[in-house]
Amino acid sequence: MMLYILLSIVAIISLIILFTYKRDTKSNYSWLEFFAKGKDAGFSFGELQLLRKLAISAELEDPSTLFWSEKQLDRCIGELIKKAELTGEGRNQETQDFLSKLYEYRKKIEFEHPRYKKGISSSRSIGETQPIKVLVDGLGVFKSQVIANSDRFITIQKPNIPAQKGMINWKGKRLAIYFWRKDDAGYVFDSYVLDEAMARGTSVLQIAHSDSLFRTQKRRSIRARTHKPAYLYLPPAEEPPEKVEVKPGLRCIIEDLSDTGCAIAIGGKGVEGLRIKVQFEIDGHPVVMNGTVRSVEYDEEKNRSLLHVEALPPSLNTRNRILAEVFGVKPDYNYNLFNEDESNTEESPVLSMEGSNESK
Numbered sequence: 554m555m556l557y558i559l560l561s562i563v564a565i566i567s568l569i570i571l572f573t574y575k576r577d578t579k580s581n582y583s584w585l586e587f588f589a590k591g592k593d594a595g596f597s598f599g600e601l602q603l604l605r606k607l608a609i610s611a612e613l614e615d616p617s618t619l620f621w622s623e624k625q626l627d628r629c630i631g632e633l634i635k636k637a638e639l640t641g642e643g644r645n646q647e648t649q650d651f652l653s654k655l656y657e658y659r660k661k662i663e664f665e666h667p668r669y670k671k672g673i674s675s676s677r678s679i680g681e682t683q684p685i686k687v688l689v690d691g692l693g694v695f696k697s698q699v700i701a702n703s704d705r706f707i708t709i710q711k712p713n714i715p716a717q718k719g720m721i722n723w724k725g726k727r728l729a730i731y732f733w734r735k736d737d738a739g740y741v742f743d744s745y746v747l748d749e750a751m752a753r754g755t756s757v758l759q760i761a762h763s764d765s766l767f768r769t770q771k772r773r774s775i776r777a778r779t780h781k782p783a784y785l786y787l788p789p790a791e792e793p794p795e796k797v798e799v800k801p802g803l804r805c806i807i808e809d810l811s812d813t814g815c816a817i818a819i820g821g822k823g824v825e826g827l828r829i830k831v832q833f834e835i836d837g838h839p840v841v842m843n844g845t846v847r848s849v850e851y852d853e854e855k856n857r858s859l860l861h862v863e864a865l866p867p868s869l870n871t872r873n874r875i876l877a878e879v880f881g882v883k884p885d886y887n888y889n890l891f892n893e894d895e896s897n898t899e900e901s902p903v904l905s906m907e908g909s910n911e912s913k
Contacts, residue, residue, distance in 0.1 A: 587617045594620050594658065600651065607632045623662050627882050630655050634877065635884030649869050656876040663775055673734065675764045676707055676742055684850070687712050688729035692721075700757055706747050711756040723749045723758055730760075739769035774811040777879040781807040783833035785819065788843065794865055795841040798832055807833060811879055812872045814844055814864045823849035823858035831862070835878045840871060 584605065591601040607629040608616035619625040633652065637643040673679070683699040687709070695712035702708070714721065726746045733739045742763040750757055784802035806818040817831060827846045832839060844864035851858045867875065877883075 582615065584616075590617050590620050596654075600654070603633075603651070604629065607636075610636075621662060623659065623880075626655070626659055626662065627880060630659065630877075630880075630882045631884045634882065638884070649873055652873045653869055656873065656880070659876075659880060660775055672737060672766075672768050673740070674766055676730075676744070676762045676766060677702065677704065679707065679732070679734075683732055683734075685709065685730050685732040688731070689714070689721075690727050692718055694731075700752055700755065706759045706761060707744075708750075708752055708757050708759055711749070711758050728760060740766045741769060742766045774813040775879055776809045776811040777881070779807055779810050779878075781810070781833050783807050783817070783831050785817065786830040786832065788828070788830040794843045795868060795871060797839045797841060798830075802832070805831065807831065808859065810875065812864075812867065812875050814847075814862045815842060817860045817862060819858050819860060821856060821858060822851050823860045825849050829860075829862065835874050838874060840874060842867060842871075842875075 587605065587608075588598070588601055591604060592598075596604065604619065605616065608619060611625075611628040611632045613619060613625055613628065619629050630652070633648075633655070634643075637645070637648050637652075642648045679699055679702055681699055681701055685697050685699060686694055687697045688694050689712065692714060695714060697710045697712050700708040700710055711723070723746045728744050728746065729741060730744055731739065731741045742765060744760045744763055747759045747761055750759060783805050784798065785805045786798060786802040788796075803819065808816045808818050815831065823846060825846055825848060828843070829846060830841060830843050832841050834840065842862075842864050844862040846860045847863045848861045849858050850861075866872075
């Protein structure tokens, strides 16, 4: 009996969606398909109601494309941000939670691209200028770089090993090579030195190829290239993590940005392991990111360092603001606040998510 009642309710809801929501567009688009795909994507019925409104407001010809198209989803996120700003709902916890969920889904769509999924299996695929770290048996880990890559061997910059370690006979030396491939993942492989030579006026090592690259942890976040002015601080341990500073700190430039960290260019030589705070602006709003310098690329000739910073988890509002910058999501204020049909048929606020607590 209970099963019969549940099936009847599902059938009634389906008919309501079919005959009510189909009138929201001038096309013959099936909202049943939209809700079915949205459910498969992990959204609740209440969230899908809001996404439907956003898709109509953004004038998507095929609303279901937002479940696989970054561009279409960005338009809907932009609509949500615009409406939140205009209605004052931007400070609402429910709105921020939904934004966060959309950004996670947006990240998932982008990570489905071949450039993130396709790895390499041979050292012959490593590009020139690739930064690497070299573990030398009994001596430690040192920074280096790929100078050239041929079918016979890889040519790398000879690691700068302190003189107190003594003279090293490189030929035949066992090495472990670590590197991070852009838009991919980290890799490690074992090799050995074939010979020591000079190339382009630099001492180099010719190392053997390997067809057994091990792919380590993949990228967890999307990074955006930027050139954003910022201030760098050394925060006290007891300070609130997102305290906004009113006095300028050390001038720096954010070269890339994500919700999990950033790369910062500074003058002078950086220090690994240092806890720092960087403050910058996004759309006129101050943003504070705390973190630890995990690695440093120092250019001795320019006396300039690039600090790779792993950030502490930011607050939800700060993370959403950063991700809007990373994905380039900017509201289009040329659209009307409400779609003409929506304003005549909907009585609830545009940001309302009735049924959002419904189990998925």
